[in-house]
Amino acid sequence: MADDPAGVISRGSLSIDHEAYLTVSITKLDTRRTLPAMDQILGWPLIRVLAEQHGQTLVKCLVNQQLDLLRKAQQPCEPVQFAANVEQHIHGYLSPSLRKVFNLTGTVLHTNLGRAPLPEEAIQAMCDVSRGASNLEFDLGKGKRGDRDSHVEQWLCRLTGAEAATVVNNNAAAVLLTLNTLAKGKEVLVSRGELVEIGGAFRVPDIMRRAQAKLHEVGTTNRTHRRDYDEAISQRTGLLMTIHTSNYVIQGFTASVAEHELAESAHAHGLPYAVDLGSGSLIDMRQWGLPYEPTPMDSLRDGADLVTFSGDKLLGGPQAGIIVGKRELIEKLKKNPLKRALRCDKVTLAALEAVLRLYASPETLSQRLPALRWLSRPHLDITAQVERLLPAMRQWAGDRATVSSVAVMGQIGSGSLPIERLPSEAIAFTPAGPARSANRQLRELQRALLNMPVPVVGRIHDSRLLLDLRCLDEEQQLIDQLARDKST
Numbered sequence: 291m292a293d294d295p296a297g298v299i300s301r302g303s304l305s306i307d308h309e310a311y312l313t314v315s316i317t318k319l320d321t322r323r324t325l326p327a328m329d330q331i332l333g334w335p336l337i338r339v340l341a342e343q344h345g346q347t348l349v350k351c352l353v354n355q356q357l358d359l360l361r362k363a364q365q366p367c368e369p370v371q372f373a374a375n376v377e378q379h380i381h382g383y384l385s386p387s388l389r390k391v392f393n394l395t396g397t398v399l400h401t402n403l404g405r406a407p408l409p410e411e412a413i414q415a416m417c418d419v420s421r422g423a424s425n426l427e428f429d430l431g432k433g434k435r436g437d438r439d440s441h442v443e444q445w446l447c448r449l450t451g452a453e454a455a456t457v458v459n460n461n462a463a464a465v466l467l468t469l470n471t472l473a474k475g476k477e478v479l480v481s482r483g484e485l486v487e488i489g490g491a492f493r494v495p496d497i498m499r500r501a502q503a504k505l506h507e508v509g510t511t512n513r514t515h516r517r518d519y520d521e522a523i524s525q526r527t528g529l530l531m532t533i534h535t536s537n538y539v540i541q542g543f544t545a546s547v548a549e550h551e552l553a554e555s556a557h558a559h560g561l562p563y564a565v566d567l568g569s570g571s572l573i574d575m576r577q578w579g580l581p582y583e584p585t586p587m588d589s590l591r592d593g594a595d596l597v598t599f600s601g602d603k604l605l606g607g608p609q610a611g612i613i614v615g616k617r618e619l620i621e622k623l624k625k626n627p628l629k630r631a632l633r634c635d636k637v638t639l640a641a642l643e644a645v646l647r648l649y650a651s652p653e654t655l656s657q658r659l660p661a662l663r664w665l666s667r668p669h670l671d672i673t674a675q676v677e678r679l680l681p682a683m684r685q686w687a688g689d690r691a692t693v694s695s696v697a698v699m700g701q702i703g704s705g706s707l708p709i710e711r712l713p714s715e716a717i718a719f720t721p722a723g724p725a726r727s728a729n730r731q732l733r734e735l736q737r738a739l740l741n742m743p744v745p746v747v748g749r750i751h752d753s754r755l756l757l758d759l760r761c762l763d764e765e766q767q768l769i770d771q772l773a774r775d776k777s778t
């Protein structure tokens with residue numbers, strides 16, 4: 291009892307009466323051999339306060355956890371420490387797992403970091419439909435049941451010129467639904483050069499099998515001709531398909547068949563022709579100095595009957611798989627029971643509609659759509675931001691690393707435009723110590739950045755830690771958390 295009990299026990303706003311502390315101390319003496327019972331622990335003032343804040347259920351659960359730990363370690367229960375552990379674990383237990391980070395990787399549409407950031411209009415629309423009832427499947431004009439796709443279908447038709455459209459959970463689902471609806475039990479002709487694997491186990495041959503379609507490869511890896519398709523067409527054929535090789539390019543002695551030729555071949559045999567674009571931009575990206583990416587409009591003009599693309603790649607919207615094309619085929623897709631299993635929820639539809647609405651005014655798109663704003667951000671703008679952040683970064687790094695600005699190449703990401711690179715500017719941390727410990731120091735710096743309240747995700751390249759500022763909007767928030775960080 292030498293140390294002041296109140297001094298030890300007063301934690302934050304919590305104060306404790308002396309009598310209660312005596313109970314705690316006696317318990318402590320008694321439990322050198324056996325651990326206290328749950329009821330007893332729940333009576334401790336510190337634990338009682340936690341139970342008032344978070345409820346008995348959670349507190350009991352974490353008390354049990356702590357007791358288990360002590361039992362395993364064969365350690366006595368020290369009440370003050372015990373309560374502190376329980377409190378700490380409650381915070382860990384309740385802190386969200388999925389949360390915001392700073393994407394300073396230089397990859398704008400980073401699949402692991404959630405791809406496209408959404409515009410305010412979309413966020414507002416998501417909140418509005420989430421809070422209560424909506425006309426999700428209710429036609430307000432007719433006063434009866436409606437179609438959930440209708441909210442985005444008219445926009446997709448307006449923007450792409452398609453007859454009809456539908457949406458599902460993501461583009462992988464769009465491809466699955468297309469294959470299963472048009473080619474179940476039949477052959478799908480695809481060029482050998484287009485059998486792509488997209489990150490996260492989307493592989494064309496696997497999707498075909500799951501869709502109960504049979505992949506019929508035509509041509510060779512580097513060269514496929516129209517006659518390869520024509521010779522492969524038979525009674526068994528259900529569909530001709532082009533798959534955009536979004537994350538690789540085949541260079542050198544190559545040949546592929548133009549979409550309008552494939553459409554002709556398919557239609558000559560009364561077969562449908564589908565194009566999986568992957569990214570599929572709705573506008574010509576060259577006006578912002580970005581490379582050209584094929585659009586659904588191109589494919590439809592060339593005679594594709596269905597075109598599939600992602601909602602959260604270059605389109606800059608929520609995760610979704612968009613299918614546009616011939617009304618008759620879209621109707622078939624909608625009748626497939628798989629559509630019901632793959633459909634989008636109201637939150638996604640609300641966000642997608644809001645994003646598509648922005649495309650009605652292409653003049654303001656590069657300012658209002660965050661993904662496009664980042665992609666088209668002027669180099670000088672990024673360089674100026676790097677200069678503004680250097681002092682805070684140097685202060686934060688202290689003597690752990692030298693900090694400088696460096697020209698880097700970023701990426702669009704999500705397999706869009708695989709070889710094109712985005713010239714950008716980064717803050718580079720070069721470890722201060724000897725070369726042999728550089729790797730460990732880099733890892734430590736990376737760890738310190740990831741441990742921040744809003745984790746900072748950069749990349750390690752050429753023995754330096756790089757923070758590409760292209761996608762940094764909340765500059766002051768980053769500066770503030772660097773200033774508050776205690777990792778040095």
Ligand SMILES: *Cc1c(COP(=O)(O)O)cnc(C)c1O
Nearest residue numbers: 460461462534536567568569600
């Ligand atoms: C990205 C991509 C897909 C998968 O799209 P998700 O929206 O990620 O499901 C399918 N095909 C191609 C060609 C792609 O680039």
